Amino acid sequence: MSDTVVSLRDVKVHFESDGGLLDVFSKNEAVHAVDGVNLDIEENEVVALVGESGCGKTTLGKAAIGLQEPTEGTVSYRGQDIWETRRGNADRGVPYRKIRRALQIIHQDPGASLNPNKRVMESLERPLKKWKPGLTREKRQARILAMLYRVGMTPPSDYAYRYPHQLSGGEAQRVALVRTLLMNPELILADEAISALDVSLRVEMMDLMLELQDAFDTSYLFISHDLSNARYLAEKSGGRIGVMYLGEIVEIGPVEQIIHDPQHPYTQVLMWATPELELDDGSRERPPVRSIDIPDPQNPPEGCRFHTRCQKAREACKRTPPTFDVERGGEVACYRADDDHEYWESVPLEGASR
Numbered sequence: 001m002s003d004t005v006v007s008l009r010d011v012k013v014h015f016e017s018d019g020g021l022l023d024v025f026s027k028n029e030a031v032h033a034v035d036g037v038n039l040d041i042e043e044n045e046v047v048a049l050v051g052e053s054g055c056g057k058t059t060l061g062k063a064a065i066g067l068q069e070p071t072e073g074t075v076s077y078r079g080q081d082i083w084e085t086r087r088g089n090a091d092r093g094v095p096y097r098k099i100r101r102a103l104q105i106i107h108q109d110p111g112a113s114l115n116p117n118k119r120v121m122e123s124l125e126r127p128l129k130k131w132k133p134g135l136t137r138e139k140r141q142a143r144i145l146a147m148l149y150r151v152g153m154t155p156p157s158d159y160a161y162r163y164p165h166q167l168s169g170g171e172a173q174r175v176a177l178v179r180t181l182l183m184n185p186e187l188i189l190a191d192e193a194i195s196a197l198d199v200s201l202r203v204e205m206m207d208l209m210l211e212l213q214d215a216f217d218t219s220y221l222f223i224s225h226d227l228s229n230a231r232y233l234a235e236k237s238g239g240r241i242g243v244m245y246l247g248e249i250v251e252i253g254p255v256e257q258i259i260h261d262p263q264h265p266y267t268q269v270l271m272w273a274t275p276e277l278e279l280d281d282g283s284r285e286r287p288p289v290r291s292i293d294i295p296d297p298q299n300p301p302e303g304c305r306f307h308t309r310c311q312k313a314r315e316a317c318k319r320t321p322p323t324f325d326v327e328r329g330g331e332v333a334c335y336r337a338d339d340d341h342e343y344w345e346s347v348p349l350e351g352a353s354r
């Protein structure tokens with residue numbers, strides 16, 4: 001089996017502006033929520049995805065764990081196409097229900113995964129009953145209590161018989177984490193999982209998640225609009241930060257690259273917009289963009305999507321979109337990363353620096 005848990009190739013998710021997935025015969029304008037993403041998530045790897053609101057992080061995350069069908073492209077679990085498996089077209093390999101179990105999600109609102117009318121124990125028993133029908137009630141409950149203890153909810157028997165409204169935000173998020181871990185997942189999508197918590201609790205929760213990642217051998221795809229959280233997670237786990245802009249990953253790499261030596265002009269904008277991060281040149285006076293307007297995702301700019309705002313944009317950026325090849329280890333979708341590109345001979349756009 002492949003060491004790559006999940007692999008996305010040329011994944012696009014386009015929605016009709018009125019909600020549904022794009023129909024090829026539709027006349028409505030499509031929202032390009034995700035537009036040609038390539039990404040591999042390895043075993044035990046942490047990838048933190050950052051970007052402005054609406055850039056497609058959630059849609060991409062859901063596509064990665066098989067909760068959102070792509071309009072184009074493929075999403076595979078250990079080399080096996082998830083959607084073909086679901087449709088029954090993969091005659092060998094891992095059954096779809098096992099793939100579903102292996103790829104789990106923790107939401108921003110932990111309450112969403114807990115039934116308000118049921119005690120914690122009951123909510124946690126349900127998925128376990130389904131996945132491990134052979135477990136006796138005693139064993140199932142013992143496993144749940146051990147897991148509650150593992151995430152710091154002590155004494156576990158006290159928490160197990162509470163209702164969701166009797167839990168704090170941090171406690172509810174821990175229960176959500178237990179629910180996910182009981183499935184023995186290989187990849188957890190944590191979508192803004194700490195954003196709703198008090199600032200003082202965020203680091204504690206991130207530490208707990210990373211500690212459990214180590215103990216349970218899982219990978220994480222963290223989604224955050226906050227680059228300083230992404231930095232914390234990637235730094236502690238030796239993982240990568242992926243930067244998204246208008247449906248595309250424009251740069252991906254370790255903390256040394258993204259935070260200390262950002263290559264893509266948009267990564268520099270995100271750095272500038274994150275007050276918790278020190279900037280190497282210390283300047284925070286003006287945002288490093290020519291325009292603060294974010295283009296419409298229904299009508300993204302031709303060429304490089306960032307060219308309408310980029311301070312380094314030249315004529316060449318308007319023509320073809322820069323891409324990078326994951327299989328060749330490329331990490332920046334910007335012509336400036338290529339010393340021999342015609343970009344360097346082309347004319348800077350109005351307002352752009354030389």
Ligand SMILES: Nc1ncnc2c1ncn2[C@@H]1O[C@H](COP(=O)(O)OP(=O)(O)OP(=O)(O)O)[C@@H](O)[C@H]1O
Binds near residue numbers: 015017018020051225
């Ligand atoms: N079901 C849907 N129907 C139509 N448009 C959608 C749908 N889901 C998402 N979108 C649009 O796709 C784009 C990307 O949304 P998405 O939620 O993935 O972004 P995000 O980066 O996670 O944003 P946020 O941080 O605000 O959650 C947005 O323009 C959004 O309005």
